[in-house]
Amino acid sequence: MNLNEIYAPVKNDLEKVESSLKTISDVDIFLLSELLEYVLRDGGKRIRPALTLLCGKFHDYDLKKLVPMGVAVELLHSATLVHDDVVDNSPIRRGKPSIRNAWGEASALLLGDYLFAKSACIVTDTGVLRVVKLFAETLMTISGGELAQIGIIFDKKRAREHYYDWISAKTACLFATSTESGAILSGASENEIDALKEYGHSLGMAFQVIDDVLDFVGQEAELGKPVGSDLTEGAVTLPSILYAEYHPDDNLIKNVIDGRDISDITLVVKKIIDSPVIDECLQIASEFCYKACKAIEILPDNTYRKSLYDLANYVIQRRK
């Protein structure tokens, strides 16, 4: 199943989110307008706003609240990508030069700040303080999580745990906020809010594990960046962690992980691809998706819950 089919029950409303995103770049400041246009044009899968809309479908589906929320989670996502590319010195994003690369660090930093502020501003249009607070806490978690990652020295014994903490803050938290806010804004019960939050969190964990697998086994044209980019940028993700666990005496991976020698990255990537750790990562992602689907069993069996199940399936099967 492709995303268009999965999004079908909220297709028209997702287009409202899309139109609203297009208006964001209507600003008087020329450079800002240009940067916003560049970032928000052809901008990815829109999974987060789709989640907000789908999760709002179980009760009072109020577009005056849900569309702004969908716009806001997508903008916050874009903001974190723009800042990530500064933190990681990434030259490429979605197949084109990153803002940092094309306009420099100062512009990327300020654009990210503007996007944070704009997204927070749009959340206030929901009129619901609870989601505004949730939204602000999400950005605290994301930036705090990245700072925790900077302070960490690789420790094989705690590497998996650190990795899960990291991707929980980096990705799962905003997925959870996307689903939780949809539930809150539609007036769901606390039980259902918790269920949809848990769904979003587990789905986000699966999504990021697959992202990290695709960095090894994906196609450059589909990824929009070279294979092995994570290791090149010093990011040690689940495939490398598992490989290092199983091969404690392999100095090649040790040196790459410790940042002592990155000349052999192509070889390390090949070793990891040829090993069983990729399958193990896919298995772990499947387990997260199973957990996600399990969490929403309490919801009524309807077309919206089916879309959420299908999305979980899509996430583990996707190739880009």
Next chain:
Amino acid sequence: MNLNEIYAPVKNDLEKVESSLKTISDVDIFLLSELLEYVLRDGGKRIRPALTLLCGKFHDYDLKKLVPMGVAVELLHSATLVHDDVVDNSPIRRGKPSIRNAWGEASALLLGDYLFAKSACIVTDTGVLRVVKLFAETLMTISGGELAQIGIIFDKKRAREHYYDWISAKTACLFATSTESGAILSGASENEIDALKEYGHSLGMAFQVIDDVLDFVGQEAELGKPVGSDLTEGAVTLPSILYAEYHPDDNLIKNVIDGRDISDITLVVKKIIDSPVIDECLQIASEFCYKACKAIEILPDNTYRKSLYDLANYVIQRRK
């Protein structure tokens, strides 16, 4: 009059803001805690929270709303300073190495993001959506204003206008938000809210003009950074703009402004200090302060309004 005397009517409550700021660094993430401690310790004049508290004094002075708001405006201010030092490559802030300089750009960027998020989160504790939206709009204005500045080519004819737009976004906007939010949260009438907002805005304009004058005529020990830092970092402020207006044929200032030759900055600084433009800048700052005081004539003649008048006086007479 010194700041302690001016702040006297809200002294105890400003200490509550201070205690609350101290708790911000109580977080589990070691690096984050260390950075927060560094930034928030001995952190400047606390003018913005003092404004919020003083402006809340004319009606229902509710500390449960005003203290969080005061904490939030101070945190937002700190966040913008941390990011500014990345944008401007500033090595020094308040007499000690900037976060960017001591911990690197990635940490400075993420710390600023965390502070933005934390401050937005704290504003939601006021329970008042109107100030949350105002707060988010303030960060849009600040980051948008800095981006506008990046895109600008120096144009003598429009330089003053651009400068006023710039400092309005950079400084006056947050001053205005500090005063306006105090008024809103205390239940002032729309007339009074407008008056206090206008006071804050004009005071902020004066404050920044004086800041830019002190960059030329201040003492390094009091400024916490070398004299002439603005020009060194490529920031063309009011003294340089006026000097260039009056000396259209002086190639030295032209070259420095265009960034072609910054070897002669000491000489340019000396020329500007010795010229009448410094007095003219002080005159302009006085006019902004006059406008600020004029705006709040409609408020009752009490100890709080007196503090606001005294603060306007302090701002133009300060030496650091």
